[in-house]
Every structure is written in structure tokens, then in C-alpha cells.
Amino acid sequence: MILLGVISAALMYGVAVFPVDRYLPEASTVSLPIDWIFKFCAFFSVPILVYVNGLMLYFVVRYRHRPDEPMDAVGSPIHESRLLETVWTVIPALLLIALAVVSYLVIPLYYPTGQAAASAVTMEAIGHKFYFEFRYPGLTQSVMNEMHLPVGVPVTLDITSAEETTDVATGAVIHGFWIPEFRLKQDMIPGMVVPIHFTPREIGTFRIVCSEFCGLGHSHMWGTVVVQSKPDFDRWYAQQVQAGRSAAAGVAPINLAAGNAAAGQALFAAKCTLCHNAAPFAQRKVGPGLANLFHDPAHPRLVTGKPATPDNVVDILEHGAHGDMGVMPNMQANGLTAKDIANLVAYLKTLH
Amino acid sequence: MAKALHVPSDAEYADVSSQRLLGFLFFLISDCVIFGDFIFSYLYLRDVAPVWPPPGIERPYLYLAAVNSMVLFGSGATMHYAMEGIRRDRRRQFVAFILATIVLGSLFLAGQAYEYTHLHDTWAGSTFGASFFTLTGLHGFHVLIGVIYLITVFIQTLRGTYTQQRHFGLTAATLYWHFVDVIWVALFFLFYIY
Amino acid sequence: MNEQSAPVGTVASHVGGHIHPPPDSFVKKYIFSLDHKVIAVQYFITGGLFFILAGLLAELMRAQLMGPNNHVLSVETYNEAYSVHGSAMVWLVIIPLLTGGFGNLVMPLQIGARDVAFPWLNMLSFWLFPPAGILLFASFLFGAPQAGWTEYPPISLQMPFGTSLWCLAIFLIGVSATITGLNFLVTIVKMRAPGMTYTRMPLFVWATGTTALLSMIATANLSAALAGLFIERTFGVPFYNVARGGAPVLWQHVFWFYSHPAVYIMILPAFGIVSEIIPTFVRRPIFGYKMIAYSSAAIGLLSFMVWAHHMFTSGLAHWEQLLFMALTMAIAIPTGIKIFSWVATLWGGKIRLDTPLLFVLGFLSTFTFGGITGIMLASVPADIHEHGTYFVVAHLHYVLFGGSVFGIFAGLYYWWPKMTGRLLDERLGKIHFWLMFTAFNATFLPMHWIGLLGMPRRVATYDPVYAGTNEFVSISAFVLGFSFLIFLYNALRSARHGEIAGPNPWGARTLEWMIPSPAPYYNFKDIPIVLSGPYEYGAPLPYANIRQDLATVPVH
Numbered sequence A: 001m002i003l004l005g006v007i008s009a010a011l012m013y014g015v016a017v018f019p020v021d022r023y024l025p026e027a028s029t030v031s032l033p034i035d036w037i038f039k040f041c042a043f044f045s046v047p048i049l050v051y052v053n054g055l056m057l058y059f060v061v062r063y064r065h066r067p068d069e070p071m072d073a074v075g076s077p078i079h080e081s082r083l084l085e086t087v088w089t090v091i092p093a094l095l096l097i098a099l100a101v102v103s104y105l106v107i108p109l110y111y112p113t114g115q116a117a118a119s120a121v122t123m124e125a126i127g128h129k130f131y132f133e134f135r136y137p138g139l140t141q142s143v144m145n146e147m148h149l150p151v152g153v154p155v156t157l158d159i160t161s162a163e164e165t166t167d168v169a170t171g172a173v174i175h176g177f178w179i180p181e182f183r184l185k186q187d188m189i190p191g192m193v194v195p196i197h198f199t200p201r202e203i204g205t206f207r208i209v210c211s212e213f214c215g216l217g218h219s220h221m222w223g224t225v226v227v228q229s230k231p232d233f234d235r236w237y238a239q240q241v242q243a244g245r246s247a248a249a250g251v252a253p254i255n256l257a258a259g260n261a262a263a264g265q266a267l268f269a270a271k272c273t274l275c276h277n278a279a280p281f282a283q284r285k286v287g288p289g290l291a292n293l294f295h296d297p298a299h300p301r302l303v304t305g306k307p308a309t310p311d312n313v314v315d316i317l318e319h320g321a322h323g324d325m326g327v328m329p330n331m332q333a334n335g336l337t338a339k340d341i342a343n344l345v346a347y348l349k350t351l352h
Numbered sequence B: 001m002a003k004a005l006h007v008p009s010d011a012e013y014a015d016v017s018s019q020r021l022l023g024f025l026f027f028l029i030s031d032c033v034i035f036g037d038f039i040f041s042y043l044y045l046r047d048v049a050p051v052w053p054p055p056g057i058e059r060p061y062l063y064l065a066a067v068n069s070m071v072l073f074g075s076g077a078t079m080h081y082a083m084e085g086i087r088r089d090r091r092r093q094f095v096a097f098i099l100a101t102i103v104l105g106s107l108f109l110a111g112q113a114y115e116y117t118h119l120h121d122t123w124a125g126s127t128f129g130a131s132f133f134t135l136t137g138l139h140g141f142h143v144l145i146g147v148i149y150l151i152t153v154f155i156q157t158l159r160g161t162y163t164q165q166r167h168f169g170l171t172a173a174t175l176y177w178h179f180v181d182v183i184w185v186a187l188f189f190l191f192y193i194y
Numbered sequence C: 001m002n003e004q005s006a007p008v009g010t011v012a013s014h015v016g017g018h019i020h021p022p023p024d025s026f027v028k029k030y031i032f033s034l035d036h037k038v039i040a041v042q043y044f045i046t047g048g049l050f051f052i053l054a055g056l057l058a059e060l061m062r063a064q065l066m067g068p069n070n071h072v073l074s075v076e077t078y079n080e081a082y083s084v085h086g087s088a089m090v091w092l093v094i095i096p097l098l099t100g101g102f103g104n105l106v107m108p109l110q111i112g113a114r115d116v117a118f119p120w121l122n123m124l125s126f127w128l129f130p131p132a133g134i135l136l137f138a139s140f141l142f143g144a145p146q147a148g149w150t151e152y153p154p155i156s157l158q159m160p161f162g163t164s165l166w167c168l169a170i171f172l173i174g175v176s177a178t179i180t181g182l183n184f185l186v187t188i189v190k191m192r193a194p195g196m197t198y199t200r201m202p203l204f205v206w207a208t209g210t211t212a213l214l215s216m217i218a219t220a221n222l223s224a225a226l227a228g229l230f231i232e233r234t235f236g237v238p239f240y241n242v243a244r245g246g247a248p249v250l251w252q253h254v255f256w257f258y259s260h261p262a263v264y265i266m267i268l269p270a271f272g273i274v275s276e277i278i279p280t281f282v283r284r285p286i287f288g289y290k291m292i293a294y295s296s297a298a299i300g301l302l303s304f305m306v307w308a309h310h311m312f313t314s315g316l317a318h319w320e321q322l323l324f325m326a327l328t329m330a331i332a333i334p335t336g337i338k339i340f341s342w343v344a345t346l347w348g349g350k351i352r353l354d355t356p357l358l359f360v361l362g363f364l365s366t367f368t369f370g371g372i373t374g375i376m377l378a379s380v381p382a383d384i385h386e387h388g389t390y391f392v393v394a395h396l397h398y399v400l401f402g403g404s405v406f407g408i409f410a411g412l413y414y415w416w417p418k419m420t421g422r423l424l425d426e427r428l429g430k431i432h433f434w435l436m437f438t439a440f441n442a443t444f445l446p447m448h449w450i451g452l453l454g455m456p457r458r459v460a461t462y463d464p465v466y467a468g469t470n471e472f473v474s475i476s477a478f479v480l481g482f483s484f485l486i487f488l489y490n491a492l493r494s495a496r497h498g499e500i501a502g503p504n505p506w507g508a509r510t511l512e513w514m515i516p517s518p519a520p521y522y523n524f525k526d527i528p529i530v531l532s533g534p535y536e537y538g539a540p541l542p543y544a545n546i547r548q549d550l551a552t553v554p555v556h
């Protein structure tokens, strides 16, 4: 018993001082209490596990039927003990009540009851097949897959899921919005908007992971969240406002001849490989493989049904496409400029 | 199976039929859960919908359903008297009332068929239609099975399978029939009144 | 209901009456058999085959997950593999083996009955099972389901025809489970031997009875939910599709209203097996019989009230989150009572560490661990981080594999002689145990860690930072798969070389051990009379009307 007590105490100490932050940064305000709850569970689970396993082993060794004992020897006839049974009902009950109360206190920290905190920036996160869309107040266009947040400013995120169509076959599905470093997760459910609330507390770049099966692209549905200092954030935001204005002012005509294949390649790696391989048509990820786009005898036509000419590809990149495989985002959604498109087409032409 | 070999004694018959009755009761409970599931779905969809019934959908016509309900409840009463008939060994009463039950049950089905053909909403038309047709359809299916079952036990009784002492099949049929009635009360309330 | 003990001495007619002659044709004896013991073996064989298939799918998945960006399986095939793996393990392996297999084999014997209440229904239930399994695996030909064993819409509405086959398959197995539940419940209520009051029933019967009640109610609900999904997929009847006014979260409610009770359908019989094996090998009365029995009932009741703990990230209202969290945690209390009572039974015993007990000890260790990770999931804020990750995958394998599968193997080693008349080899059994136990922990323990660090479930590729752990997990999973070959060899070997068991090789005291092994057709020549509880080691046997020459304590 004493030995088990010592083992438990040592492990409990280990749990208490375990540096979670070193393995997975605690990058938002809600990370701390959630990790605390987890540690609390682990803390009281340790003695339960140690005693159940330890006593089991000890009894098995101590009360073994020995060869010199008669074959029909039997053990203690004790049937029950009120005291023991009460103890092992009451103690777990108390621990669980404590856990429930602590959890109860933590829920409102990320799950705003009634009014969201007044000072908070409210923005939207929308799940698509297979990328995340963010809408900022004051921005005319959305930001794709890369969320920027200022450190230390409380945020309320309205989380939902949407697709361009209402057709069952390609309609919206459930995604999961998860930032492990923030310990935050909310399913993105079509037809429902669920707000969550938090404050980023560390500068850095963290992952956004889709945690709910949403189809073929689920395995690849990743985004990033960039937590910046306030000035950095403001600079980024100003750029976005600028980009929105120029988009509204009309898209500059696309000058294909000026396309730069090397720049296109870099862009492709950054923005397109989420959904496309630089491989033959059949090796699809979300969308089709794009090597041979212009020279594939098996696929003389694009998914839009038009011939594979540069102009028609530009059309897809500008306006997106929507067919059997899913949705190809338009240029705003992909964050492309007219120049980017020219570069991409130049690069795509080089692929065989 | 070896039917003819063994004629059960009264005590054995009582044992076996009490077992079967319990089994039948359990069957009704699980059947009830199936209705419960769709009723829950109906209430849930109703709860999340911004307006109810969904825009452009009319509720089915109350008066027809009310008349039809009376027919079904009437058949519950006649079933009761039919059962009394067998318990007291009054053959004529039994025959008259079980025939009445069968006729009323069929009338109910006819009424429902009429209603189905005269509604604008369809099964796949709206969430209201989905719940309405699934639940009333499932119920109608139960009534249909019930009518067939009643005809079967009726013929069996004429052939002498069931007697004043031994009438497990009839007891089960009565239970089933009353169960179908009770479900209808819930559906009637949910779809025509609530 | 008047359920007082029948007066001792009157062998009431209600427990079987006359004896039919055994069937004479091969088909009636082994294929369309009405005998609960033969049906049990049919369940074991069919379920065992599906276990191998579902396990091989898991090994394929692990091969794909060996490294990031592997191309062993395409993404589609990977999705199909885990969906069918999960569905098959739950519905074609664990539930049929525990209720159809052990329930059929043991429960009628333990209550001193000649068969179940409705043998014909029993046969029907079994024969719904192989077609269901074939449908499920046949769905691979038509684009198997990809949305996991939970098949959440809307994505499951967008999948090819295989998902409809999945609906049909699970519907069939659901009907089968409902019928079995009904049948068992009537059997337990009506067919106990005279003198066997509820508090004299063996604990396995308690567990089977509670499970039967859960199967009957919860599974009926599953059938309805599946019918809903099927008609929406086939006829476009809007229940779950938002664009048409439906609600995807509705499916989650109705699915989990079945599937949470289902996880107790998958563990309660295993609890029952543990409660039988412990007193037998410890040679002392089980500690806290009544608390163990009533806690089964409590778990059964509570299990209907916790379903939404799978939906803490689905935007439930506040009060719902709190309510379901509290009720979920409440389940740990009756479960804890069981665990502690079992450990306390070990105290002061005369313990024989034979293979069945070894598996039970393994069960205690791993299931407790899995239960505790369950508690970590039950806390709403913690679940916010853990939901949809490998932490959940680890939890579910700790309870389903560490609980149910360990329980199944314990039961197999224990009742094998009653089924076949021969013992399994002890030495091979022990090797099997240690290999399986070690490989099991090596496979599933690291999953907790990578889950917490950020690896979501149901993905065919992952961030390379998890590569090392995943490789280790995959290798352990292959070893785990290998460990079952030892059992397979042992089972085949015992048919020829197994030691002849005799009626009661373990010195147990429940009724199934009071008759020859394998049990004769119609089980008991005379219906036994029960005089007291089943675990009173040291006291004379509490039965009248049994053949004394069989009811001996073994000498090895």
C-alpha cells in the first residue's frame, strides 16, 4: 500500500509539473484552463490507476493457490463490506462533482453565453470543400485559409459551413474548425452559426485542422492562423483593404504574354497543391492532376467542357469552376491577382 | 416441426401463451420506439425551422382526418366487444364484431388513401411532408398488417384454433389493434392539431 | 408479475415441458438449427470470420499510415477501409459475439433452461446476420461508405450507392439484435429454473438481461434512424439536408441515442464474463454481488441519457452540454463499483492464474484506463480539444478492444470446454495473452499522445511531425494482428490434441458446469432446483435435481 502511495505521489507530481507548453504551445487564453482541467483529470486518475493495477498484481501474487495447499481450498467467505463500498462510491462521486464544477466554470470562457464580450472583434469562419474562408469586418473580400489575428485582442468567431449550391450532391457538409495550439474546436455545420470566443496570447504561426470528415479532401484540409503583433496585423489589414479596393475597381486585364513560369511554380506550390497534383489528370487530390493540362489527348476538354486553350484556363482561374469533383475557388477566393494568373498559366504550360 | 405429436395441457398452454404475450409486449415496446424516433425527428425539425409549416405548405385537412379517426377509434371499440365475445363464448357476438373491426380498419385505410391522393405536399416535398408521410405511412402499414392479421385469426377461430380458454392469437391481435389506435392519437394530435 | 421463487420441489412445467427428440438431418442439426448452443457456435464462427476481415482492413489502414503521404491505399479506399472496419467491428463482431455468441451459449444453461423462449426467432436472428455482413462487405463493389461508422450527413448523402447498402446491412443486423434482445428478455423473465430468484442469478445473466433490454429499445431506434437516412438518400425525403430544411444534427441525435447504449451493449456482457471468471479462479464468493448486479441495471438506465456527449462540438445549447456532461460522469460511479468489487474479490482468494483469469486481469487494467480517458472526454472543455482526434480513437480501442475483445477472449478460453468438450492449450494461451497485451498497449497508447498534439482522425495522410509515432504504432499493430494467429492455431489444435475437459474443468459452481461437456441436446435431463446463490465457494452445491456424479470439483 505504501509503495503504491509513493508511486502515485511521484506520478502525480510528474503530472502537476508537466510542461505542456513545451510540446504544444498554449497559444490562446482558453488553452490554459483547458490544460488545467486535463491535468486535473490526469492528477486524480493516477492514484486510481496505480491502486487498481497495483492491488490487482499484489493480490494475485499474495493469494496464489500454492501447490502445497489442498486442491479444494477456498478463499475468504466475506461477501461485502458496507464501509468499503460506501468509500468507493463516494470518493469517485466527489472527484467527478469537482470535475463537473470546474468544467462548468470553464465553458463560458470560450462559449459566450448571451452577448459576446463587447470589446471583441467579431469575424466569420466558413468551411468549404476543402478550405477555410474568413470574413473580416470592413473587408469586401474574403481571406482564404490563412487567418491573421492580432495578439492580445479578444476575438469572437462565428463558425459555419457553406457551399455555393443547395444541391444535395455537392452541397455544404460538416467540417471541423480546430486550432490545436488554441485548444479550440467547433464543428462547422451548414445552417448553423456557432460563435466561439478567445484571445490569442502568443505570436506565431499555428495550424488550423479540419477535424470532421468532409469528403475526399478531408486529409488535406489544413489552414494556418498567423498571430501577429498589433502593428504587423494593422499593416496586413491595410494591404487587404487595398486589395479589396483594386478588385472592386475592376480586374486588370490579364496579359498572358507577361507570364513568368518560375513565379507561377512558386505560386502553384503555395496555393494550388492543396487540391491539385502536378501529375496526370487521373491522379486527383481534390481537383484533377494538372500536368498535361494543355496536351492530354485523353482530356482534350476542360472540366468546363471547353477546349483546353489558355484563355479557357484563365476563365477557370478567374471565376472558378464547379462540377463533379467539387468546387474550384475563384480568383478572389484563391487570393490571386491578374499577374498571378498569367504566371500560373505560363507555369502550367510547361508541365508535361 | 413435430406438431401432431404433442397436445399441450391447459397449464402448458397458459405457460407458453404467457411467454408469447410477454414477447409480444416487448415487440410493441420496440415498435413504439420506432414511432418515437420519427416523432422526435418531426419535433426537432419543427423546432429548428424558422416558420412552421414550411413556407408554401398547407396543413392536411382536419375534418377528413377527424372522421377517419372516429372510424379507427370505433374499430377499437368493436374489437373490444369481439374479444368479450370469445371470452364469454358467444360466437355470434365475436363474428359480428370482428367483421365490423375488419371493415372499419379497411375504411380507415381507404380514407387515408383518399387523403394521400388529395394532398399538395409530397413525401420529398418538405420537411413537413417527410415526417407526415413517413409517420402516417408507417401507421397505415401497421393498420394494413393489422387487418390482415385480424382476417387470419378470424379464419383460425372459425376453424377452431382458438377457444374460450385458448386464444393467445386473439389476445395478441387485440393488443396490437389498441396499440395502433393509441399511436394514431399521437399522430392525429401532432399533424392536425398541434 | 409474480416473480417469487417457485416453491422448491415442484418442477414447474413452464421450464420446457416435454422433450422433443433431437433433429436427425444434417441441415436441421447444424444449419437451420433451433438449438441455442449450435446457434451460438454459428455466431462465433461467422463473427470470427468478420473479425479477421475487419482486422485485415485495420492492418491495411496501418500500412497506409506507416508514413505520411503513403500511397498504399488511395484516399477513397482508406476512407472506405476505416468506415467498414469500424462498422464491421461494432456490428458484425463485438455485438454478435457477445450477445449472439456468449448470450446464447451460456445464458440458458446458467438459468437452468432447455432453450431460449423462442428458438425459432433465435434461428431467424442468426440468419439475418450473415446476409448483413455480406451486404456490408459487398458495398466495396459499389463505392463503400466513407463517412465512418457514424455516417454523418450531409456528407453521407453525397456518397455512392455503397452507403445505401450500408444502411440495409446495419438495418438487418439491427433487426436481428432487437429480436435477440426480446427473446433473451422473455427467457430470463419466464424460464429460470425453480428457486432461481433474481438475486440468485449468475452475474452474466444479469449482464445479458440488461443488454437485452438495451438491444431491444436502442436498436429499434437505430433501425428507424437508418430507414430515415436510406429514404433520404434514395427518394430525397428531406430529414437531414439543410438546403431542404432538414437538420444534420438531428441525425447525430438519433444515431447516438442508439450508439451510446450500444457501447454498453458491447461492454456489459464482457462485464458479465469477468464476473463469472473471477470467482471461479479465485475460489471465493464475488465481493458485492448485489452492487455488481444493480450497477449493471444503473448503467443500462443511465446509458440512455448521455448520448449527446458525442456532440459537444456540434453547437449544443449550454444546458444540454452541462446536463449531458453530468450524466456521463455519473456512469463512472456504477462502473467504478464494479471495478473495485472485482479487485476486492481477488483479496483473500486461492487464486489459480489460468488463461481466462489472465485475460480478465488484462481487461481490468486496460478497461480502467479506457474508462478514465472516457472521463477526460466527458468534460466539455477538455472534449473541445480532444474531439475528432486520435485521442478518441485511442479511447475507443481501449474500451472496445481492451474491454470487449479481452472479455471475449477470456470467455472463449473459459467456455471453450463447454462448447467443444476439450480444453485449449494453457501454454499457448499464455503466450497469446502476453503478446496481445503488450502489442495492444504499444499500438493504442501512443495514439492518445499524437491525438492531443494535433492529429485528427479519419485522415489518410498527416503532418510529418507524427511520422515516428505512427510508424511505431503500425509495427505494433502488425504484431497485434500476428498474436491472433496463435489463438487460431490453438483453437484448431485443440480439436485433435486438446485435453478432454470433463464436465467442470475449472471447478466453477454455476449451472452450466453441472452437466456434461459439451452440453447435451436439451441441456438438463431434469430441470434443476436452485437453493441459493451461485458463488458460495466452500458450501455444498446449491442445487437439487442434478446428477451428483457430474457435479464434482476437478483435481488439477
Ligand code: HEA
Residues within 6 Å of the ligand: A048, A052, A091, A092, A093, A095, A096, C150, C263, C264, C266, C267, C309, C310, C311, C312, C328, C329, C331, C332, C333, C335, C336, C337, C339, C340, C367, C368, C369, C370, C371, C372, C373, C374, C375, C377, C378, C379, C383, C386, C387, C388, C392, C395, C396, C399, C400, C403, C404
Ligand atoms: C465499449 C465501449 C465503450 C465504453 C464502455 C465507453 C465508456 C465511456 N465513454 Fe466512450 N466511446 C466509445 C466506446 C465506449 N466508451 C466509442 C466507440 C467512442 C467513439 C465513437 C466515435 O466517434 O467513433 C467513444 C467516445 C466517447 C466520447 C466522445 C468523444 C468525442 O467524440 O468527442 C465520450 C465523451 O464523453 C466518451 C465518454 C465515455 C465515458 C465517460 C465512459 C464511461 O462509461 C467509462 C466509465 C469507466 C471508468 C471511469 C473506469 C472505472 C471507474 C473507476 C475505477 C472509478 C473511479 C474513476 C473516476 C473517479 C474517474 N466516449
Ligand code: HEA
Residues within 6 Å of the ligand: C051, C052, C053, C054, C055, C056, C058, C059, C061, C062, C082, C083, C085, C086, C087, C089, C090, C094, C147, C148, C149, C150, C393, C396, C397, C400, C401, C404, C405, C443, C457, C458, C459, C460, C477, C480, C481, C482, C484, C485, C488
Ligand atoms: C471492437 C472494435 C475494434 C477493434 C477490435 C479494432 C481493432 C483495430 N483497430 Fe479499430 N476502430 C474501431 C473499432 C475497432 N478497432 C472503430 C469503431 C473505429 C472508428 C471508425 C470510424 O472512424 O468511423 C476504429 C478506427 C480505427 C482507426 C482510426 C482510423 C482513422 O480515424 O483514420 C485505426 C487506426 O489505426 C484503427 C486501428 C485498429 C487496429 C490496428 C486494430 C487491430 O487490433 C486489429 C487486429 C486484428 C486483426 C489483424 C484480425 C485478426 C487477424 C488474423 C487472425 C490473421 C489471420 C488471417 C488470416 C488467416 C487470413 N481502428
Ligand code: CUA
Residues within 6 Å of the ligand: A127, A128, A130, A174, A175, A176, A210, A211, A212, A213, A214, A215, A217, A218, A219, A221
Ligand atoms: Cu473539412 Cu474535413
Ligand SMILES: [Cu+2]
Residues within 6 Å of the ligand: C259, C260, C263, C306, C307, C309, C310
Ligand atoms: Cu458515448
